[in-house]
Amino acid sequence: MYQIISFISFCIRAWLCYNTIDNIPILSNPIANSILLEVVSLYTILMIISRAIVGTFYKHGDAPVFGAIAYFFIYIINLGIMYLLMLVLTKIGLLPI
Numbered sequence: 001m002y003q004i005i006s007f008i009s010f011c012i013r014a015w016l017c018y019n020t021i022d023n024i025p026i027l028s029n030p031i032a033n034s035i036l037l038e039v040v041s042l043y044t045i046l047m048i049i050s051r052a053i054v055g056t057f058y059k060h061g062d063a064p065v066f067g068a069i070a071y072f073f074i075y076i077i078n079l080g081i082m083y084l085l086m087l088v089l090t091k092i093g094l095l096p097i
Contacts, residue, residue, distance in 0.1 A: 002064040009072040
């Protein structure tokens with residue numbers, strides 16, 4: 001069951017990341033694109049933050065399906081926050097386009 005939940009979670013997260021972060025206006029700038037996706041890697045930052053949050057209340061091995069579901073929802077919340085933050089920073093002119 002864990003493998004199925006984990007695979008479905010990965011597919012949905014990848015699709016949502018493509019529709020949000022990969023399509024944000026700042027990424028039309030090739031320099032910003034290189035910095036955000038290769039040097040800093042927003043996906044790695046999302047993964048680290050999400051795993052740290054889930055790790056505070058979930059102990060490894062207790063219920064792997066619960067861990068996968070919790071990680072999915074925490075990741076989606078963090079993705080939404082990051083996307084909104086980037087949109088706001090782009091609108092007010094702090095992020096170059």
